[in-house]
Amino acid sequence: MRTSFVNPRLSVVLLALVLAACGSSDPENPGSPPDSGTPVTDAGPEDAGVPDAGPVDAGVLDAGTPDAGPVTVIPNTLSGFGLFTGTPADGGLVPVEGNVPYTLSTALFSDYAVKSRTLYIPPGGVAHYQPKDALDLPVGTLITKTFAFPADLRKPDQDVRLIETRVLVRQPTGWQAWPYVWNAAQTEADQVAGGDSTTVAFIDLEGKSRSFEYSVPSKNQCLICHHLQDEAGVQVMHPIGVKARYLHHPNTYGGVERDQLEYLASLGKLDGLPPAAELPKAPDAFDPSASDLSTRARTYLDINCAHCHNPKGTAGITSRLFLNIDNADLFTLGECKRPGSAGSGVGGTFDIVPGNHAESILWYRMHTEESGKMMPQIGRVVHHAEGSKLIADWIDSLPPKTCK
Amino acid sequence: MPRLQWTRASSAALLALLGALSLTACSDDDDDKKPDAGSQPVDAGTTDAGTDAGTDAGPPVDTGIPWDGGSAGDFSCQGKATATLTFAPGQEQEIQNQVNTLAECTTIQLAAGTFTFKNAITIRQNGITIKGAGKGVKGEGTGTASSTVLVFTTAAANSNGLDVVGKRFEVSDLAVWNAKKDAVRVESSVDVVMRRVRTEWAEADKESNGKYGLYPVKSKYVVIDECEAYNAADAGIYVGQTEYAIVRNSVALQNVAGIEIENTKYAYVIGNTARDNTTGLVVFDLPGNPIKGTDIRVVNNIITDNNRNNFASVAASSSTVSQVPAGTGTFILASRRVELTGNTWENNNSLDVAVLSGLIIEQDPAQWVAGGLNFASADINIHDNVFKGGSGDNVDNGKLDAQRRPLGALVATLYTFGETQGTRQVEHLVWDGVDPFGHPRTDVNPINICFTKNTLPAGTTTAIVDLDLLAAGTAVTGGDLAGGWAKTRHYAATGTAFDCAGFSPALTIGDNIK
Numbered sequence: 001m002r003t004s005f006v007n008p009r010l011s012v013v014l015l016a017l018v019l020a021a022c023g024s025s026d027p028e029n030p031g032s033p034p035d036s037g038t039p040v041t042d043a044g045p046e047d048a049g050v051p052d053a054g055p056v057d058a059g060v061l062d063a064g065t066p067d068a069g070p071v072t073v074i075p076n077t078l079s080g081f082g083l084f085t086g087t088p089a090d091g092g093l094v095p096v097e098g099n100v101p102y103t104l105s106t107a108l109f110s111d112y113a114v115k116s117r118t119l120y121i122p123p124g125g126v127a128h129y130q131p132k133d134a135l136d137l138p139v140g141t142l143i144t145k146t147f148a149f150p151a152d153l154r155k156p157d158q159d160v161r162l163i164e165t166r167v168l169v170r171q172p173t174g175w176q177a178w179p180y181v182w183n184a185a186q187t188e189a190d191q192v193a194g195g196d197s198t199t200v201a202f203i204d205l206e207g208k209s210r211s212f213e214y215s216v217p218s219k220n221q222c223l224i225c226h227h228l229q230d231e232a233g234v235q236v237m238h239p240i241g242v243k244a245r246y247l248h249h250p251n252t253y254g255g256v257e258r259d260q261l262e263y264l265a266s267l268g269k270l271d272g273l274p275p276a277a278e279l280p281k282a283p284d285a286f287d288p289s290a291s292d293l294s295t296r297a298r299t300y301l302d303i304n305c306a307h308c309h310n311p312k313g314t315a316g317i318t319s320r321l322f323l324n325i326d327n328a329d330l331f332t333l334g335e336c337k338r339p340g341s342a343g344s345g346v347g348g349t350f351d352i353v354p355g356n357h358a359e360s361i362l363w364y365r366m367h368t369e370e371s372g373k374m375m376p377q378i379g380r381v382v383h384h385a386e387g388s389k390l391i392a393d394w395i396d397s398l399p400p401k402t403c404k
Numbered sequence: 405m406p407r408l409q410w411t412r413a414s415s416a417a418l419l420a421l422l423g424a425l426s427l428t429a430c431s432d433d434d435d436d437k438k439p440d441a442g443s444q445p446v447d448a449g450t451t452d453a454g455t456d457a458g459t460d461a462g463p464p465v466d467t468g469i470p471w472d473g474g475s476a477g478d479f480s481c482q483g484k485a486t487a488t489l490t491f492a493p494g495q496e497q498e499i500q501n502q503v504n505t506l507a508e509c510t511t512i513q514l515a516a517g518t519f520t521f522k523n524a525i526t527i528r529q530n531g532i533t534i535k536g537a538g539k540g541v542k543g544e545g546t547g548t549a550s551s552t553v554l555v556f557t558t559a560a561a562n563s564n565g566l567d568v569v570g571k572r573f574e575v576s577d578l579a580v581w582n583a584k585k586d587a588v589r590v591e592s593s594v595d596v597v598m599r600r601v602r603t604e605w606a607e608a609d610k611e612s613n614g615k616y617g618l619y620p621v622k623s624k625y626v627v628i629d630e631c632e633a634y635n636a637a638d639a640g641i642y643v644g645q646t647e648y649a650i651v652r653n654s655v656a657l658q659n660v661a662g663i664e665i666e667n668t669k670y671a672y673v674i675g676n677t678a679r680d681n682t683t684g685l686v687v688f689d690l691p692g693n694p695i696k697g698t699d700i701r702v703v704n705n706i707i708t709d710n711n712r713n714n715f716a717s718v719a720a721s722s723s724t725v726s727q728v729p730a731g732t733g734t735f736i737l738a739s740r741r742v743e744l745t746g747n748t749w750e751n752n753n754s755l756d757v758a759v760l761s762g763l764i765i766e767q768d769p770a771q772w773v774a775g776g777l778n779f780a781s782a783d784i785n786i787h788d789n790v791f792k793g794g795s796g797d798n799v800d801n802g803k804l805d806a807q808r809r810p811l812g813a814l815v816a817t818l819y820t821f822g823e824t825q826g827t828r829q830v831e832h833l834v835w836d837g838v839d840p841f842g843h844p845r846t847d848v849n850p851i852n853i854c855f856t857k858n859t860l861p862a863g864t865t866t867a868i869v870d871l872d873l874l875a876a877g878t879a880v881t882g883g884d885l886a887g888g889w890a891k892t893r894h895y896a897a898t899g900t901a902f903d904c905a906g907f908s909p910a911l912t913i914g915d916n917i918k
Contacts, residue, residue, distance in 0.1 A: 197522040
């Protein structure tokens, strides 16, 4: 917060008006005890369009009645899951049948790591379509995400070093996340619940050599991003990327181009899929032909920020900054909004100053590489030049406003 | 003590920058609900009420505080399987692997020495205790034969030291050194004990230091006991958005804010030392938080020499403490039912105690809706304290900055003129005169600030000032220093409307603590 003395818009007239209108300060009863805490919950527009309005939480952790299905035993090595054949050392990690590779139309930025994803739904299991939330996935589901760095980002298929594979496991009691770290020989990835840290070096898109300390999050840190608060305020783990809008685009299966959602449905692994015309679609945020600037920027914010910055995310609840794609309220989206507690030296006074990215905290925090100031909280050391430019362009395209 | 030459300050430059307030709504102070006096029933459920957590043996227990006659949280380790895992320096990866797969009610025993981590120690389990061999002493960045130091100097960017969510958590007898963000962050937890923990950053006065030392937030039943916090870029010891907290016998030095109680209900702050910070011990509510702070008892603390230049006060800062002028002993903002007794203030260059309206940091009442329009301060009882003097004679160390620390600049400007009228320092109690907003000026003490039985330096003439900030600020902004000064009212310590008996019902938190 900042003090208001520098605000030039004083008006004695206004003060006088307020004085006349209020009369609520009761001079007869100066010691009137203040209300000590019936918080007024604002039923304001912030809560409109809550992204996870129900079915996701059903039957998970807090319900006390675990969903049916066997507990998945967590192996000490990634190969113990039996999800892949081959290794990076002998030509590549190949998903077994039933472990379906997928991509997202716009992905979370993770220090330029190249990521590959698979979805395994066990025999007899079926996912239920959700229009907004992540697909409702059955017990036994395994989602993998493998992080790798090519020696040269301009040749992403060559000299690739795998760093880690994260596995999300749908247990009867809810989701769990387990990190696996690839060995130097690239023959196996071992479970390391405590996370890891390793030096990564590559040549970037401009041809410059870069090197930094890459952090593999610990098991518990996965919850920092992968959670929504339930009604009791408890953080419950959730997948993030497997939402219809990010999956509804083509991929190649067996040499044939198929829509990913329709492909899953054709395997009998997804039910409730509406006709293609009714499917939501998030564009590739970096393809100007895919959508307008605003939609692309909002999509980028949705996948990079909204897992916390939503009305059910802990950080979102604290900051009141909601960057989920369906938030239509300009204030909680950040326009002329003072942050809850962004700290010192964060580029400006308001989350977004329309027309001026350079004074917008939101842009500053995703652009900076300074510890304690940069966003997202974890999973980023270097800044995403392309993403940062996209958000700058978007803020600059907004009709300029003077924030007060 | 260097004295500020008030007349040396550039009044013209200040005047150009000082705007004024625009207050646009009414408070809802007229509701007649009785306050919770800290004795209402709390969480039902089984507890081992009153168990003494001071013993080092046995399974994790609760905070040991009979908060209000006997209850605490709803999780207990009694009757459950417990385990102790022991680690020595060099086993950092084993520690990380274990803390991520802990069974509930596990104790992590760390041997003496230095543990170096690349990442936060992230705990998401109930009933966890972490114990070291000792917290060591200020300045020690490595462990000794009798201390355990957790070093995060080379940890991943943005990481905390200890990052905990869990019921019945206890950390004791260790130091957290150079955390990237917060040294010990405990969030959304119940029954939290931090005992003999030192949080420190190696270098003083660095804005890039981690923000908070001890940081329990959104929690319930919190005890911070015999802890130390040094060099935090925001608050050394913070309790926020929490119900029932004790900060006891702890030390905060060289932070921007030494001890900070924010949006908290029922806090007992006793026997602490807050020295050499920018501001020593502060109580406030921020807008946008759902917890309306109340019932804060500040007892027997030493709040002296808080004159460190505000090293968080850099360009484009949005934090509250970055706006605070150096030399502020205590401020109470947007708070109610606060008792200050048995404390000592001395040599705080700007002022000893200020009582402020939340409207001076956020003038839009809509922003205060989440906490029930909690911007107004009221019911502040300041009694039986010792004001030793040496305070209020060098506001913001004379380094005025109307953009970054406007309140200090305004006070300095007023007292620059005041000095020409014979007022040689800012009074020991400063009230901004804003709350309740729009009160008639015939009401001398409308929000019930009581100032009684305090020991004041010999020769004290006026001890209390009502700044009438709106009117004085408006006049000063208009270039009328004399007119601004004329709006301020200065009172002796006794025989005025501030010579009153506190508020009712009186605070009870702490009454059950031995």
